[in-house]
Amino acid sequence: MCQSCTPGQHCAEPGLSSPSGPCSPGYYCIQGSHTPTPQYYNNTDGESGAHTVEDVYFQIHFIGDVCPAGHYCPIGSARPEPCPPGSFMGQSGGVSETECHPCTPGFYCPDWGQSSAELRCPEGSFCPAGSVTGHQPDRQCPSGHSCPYGSVKPAICSPGTYQPLPSQPSCQPCPPGFYCLEGCTTPLPCPPGTASMIEGLQSQLDCSPCPPGFYCNTSALISPSGLCSAGHFCSSGATESAPVSQMYGDICPAGYYCPEQSSAPLPCPVGYILQDKGATSSNDCSPCPPSRYCIAPGSSQPSGFCAPGHYCIGGADTAAPQATLSQQTCFCDLISSSHLQKYDLCLLKHNITCSVHIPGRIPDMVLNHVYGNR
Template identity: 30%
Template sequence: MAPVAEGYGGRCPSGHYCENGTIVPSACPAGTHRDLQGGRRREDCAFCPAGWFQDQMGQTECKPCPARFYCPPTLQEAGGVITPLPCPRGYFCPGDAPQDSPVPCPRGTFSSSEGLSRAEECSVCPVGHFCGSDGLTRPSGRCAPGFLCHARAVVPNPTDNTTGSLCPPGAFCQEGVLAGECSPGFYCSGGSTSQEAVLCPAGFYCPRGSHTPFAFPLSSRNTDAPPRGNKPRGLPVVSHW
């Protein structure tokens, strides 16, 4: 027979438990609930499951965890969730995920802030950096020399021409960004890491920003000047007739 609370003149009410000899029903503690009457002891109050919480005593049901927070499963010794926890950095909490587990920010993004509710709130991996795994709180690192990293790069050496590419011909790249043009007297064919990537060979000229050597034109009697600027480094000395 279920215990009777004398003050209530009937069965122990839901949201409470009534131990033998009790006069006043005991409220189920915060973090628990009981939706049936006739509770006999504290253990008859059920812990709030993952994704739910209860911040009040004597309740018949738990409350769903709101967006931007999560309510993790707890050990029985610790009791149920009383106060939702802020969604951790590197994750977002939409409030409708299975069992309210935080969802990691996807590759190509990160989050250094708590309390996100949507993937769109994760920060885009910035230019010159890559974000190579889920759930990052900061970018994985700088991109490799000789490569350009645009937004949302997921590897240090992207070649998809969307998140990044090889350093373009005629230029050199450091730490995932364009660092400048190739120096006069040198050429940069693509993926270069230095402004003096390859020395212009004899018989050719290389203006600033060259991606390939240009043949040095010779007349039968004299030497024509290069089309642009002064004679760059790396040119041979040509004798006149």
């Protein structure tokens, strides 16, 4: 009794007692094949009928075909062998599993016999070449990284961003008052002496110093803690309201005064002194004492004694004070006409000092109204 040719073999002639040989590589032969390279004729081009008697036979009796895409067929194959999960093969006629390509990076191939890689890696995961699934536990995006849709590998968070959670598609901007180094999982607070309202700081050097006239006494501030105290001054980066002998501020020095929110000491004007530290107002500045003069602003002691031939009654800003034109005019107005022989001349010429008149007739009480004169 005649039997169908053995699967994986072909029987090319009638009257055979054994198969003619194995099916050719890249093909598969099911039971009853008479050729080592069977090809199923499929009329898909709109033509009617088969081309040959052999085509008609194949249409009636399917005996095998070329190895389909996503599969491979070694010599003597009775059926196609599918490429395993994590791989694919785009062409037909494969002869070995080595022709199955690893799944494309950024994709995953979960099925047997895939002819293409079509599934992109999901958000929060990464898929290197040959991935079988998009949700492998050891391929979840770690904290400090981001894995957007179709990631091949985790992307480390860039400086100025952070990500505290695993399996996330993106990194978050570093919040104000903090800075974030590369791969940051927890923002780092800007130190005391700084206040930063801007997000996305990349290092501690980006933290803004506390502005002059203010102090910042805690970390992670977005605005100053308060105003510098009166009697002290706070330059940039102060950490306390009343600094003493610090790089960022000090108690107000002698000769100067410091109102609240001072960024630098303000000098007492010329003609004044201030001997004590910690002054808070210009009202604390005192006129230069009598017989002395104070020529420099910000003086804590008089500059020296009044020059010979001059006198200084208080508030003098030079060693040789001169009466002003208005003061000279005042002298002429106060002196009685009966005391001067040329009173009319004094009234007409205000630019002439009263000393051109008879000196002995100028009352002392008049001179005391002027801070200094010859």
